[in-house]
Amino acid sequence: MxxxxxxxxxxxxxxxxxxxxxxxxxxxxxxxxxxxxxxxxxxxxxxxxxxxxxxxxxxxxxxxxxxxxxQTPEEEFWTPDRQLLATIADRVAEGTYAQVRLHGDPKRTRRIRPPEPIPRPGVSARRPRNTIRFGGRHGSGAQQLARVFGGAPT
Incomplete structure (x- = not known):
């Protein structure tokens, strides 16, 4: 024991x-x-x-x-075999995502987001990226940058 x-x-x-x-x-x-x-x-x-x-x-x-x-009840629930099963499920989801992105129609697959891992102790969730997405219109990037940095757009 x-x-x-x-x-x-x-x-x-x-x-x-x-x-x-x-x-x-x-x-x-x-x-x-x-x-x-x-x-x-x-x-x-x-x-x-x-x-x-x-x-x-x-x-x-x-x-x-x-x-x-x-142990806490959550830690008790996540036995080593359940941790391994969750890891396998995460990897299968990542592989599926990669296959769809690589072999799918680029117009249809560009908005697909990577899969989130199954939440469990010891695995941190993905942090959102601090990237500025431009709307594709002329000047939209300057407005977003001004909002991020607290200034007025020029």
């Missing part, structure tokens, strides 16, 4: 601290993964040693592991 539990104090004292801080997550994980009720510890059907072994070998997606890592 990532070593997060192993870095804490061991033994019964460490398990008591874990249960006091994340008892609900431990209880949910024991039921979900092992079909063991945490109340069995107080009933005498579950030993402290067995509880330690079960908790130490919880899978990485277990609620206890996530609670020990201190």
């Amino acid at each position: 990532d070593g997060a539990l192993r870095r804490r104090a061991g033994g019964i004292r460490g398990l008591l601290r874990l249960l006091s801080e994340h008892g609900e997550a431990v209880e949910a994980d024991l039921l979900r993964h092992y079909h063991v009720d945490l109340l069995d510890l107080w009933r005498g059907a579950l030993t402290w040693r067995r509880l330690r072994v079960l908790v130490e070998h919880l899978p990485p997606d277990a609620a206890t592991v996530r609670a020990l890592r201190g």
Whole structure:
């Protein structure tokens, strides 16, 4: 279990601290993964040693592991496999965009914008370019430049 539990104090004292801080997550994980009720510890059907072994070998997606890592719900959602799937989807969209721009009719494809990446932690959205687009009419560029720099057009 990532070593997060192993870095804490061991033994019964460490398990008591874990249960006091994340008892609900431990209880949910024991039921979900092992079909063991945490109340069995107080009933005498579950030993402290067995509880330690079960908790130490919880899978990485277990609620206890996530609670020990201190992740936000959004970070919990973006597991490595979902990150890879989002990256693949972004690359496919970029490839499609490139194919359409390269092989499409220039008159029809010039207004097509590049695809935005799927929003996720660690991936920043594209910033809008600070380019001045001219309307194609004579003198329209001077007016736009004047607005950008706060002056009056000449």
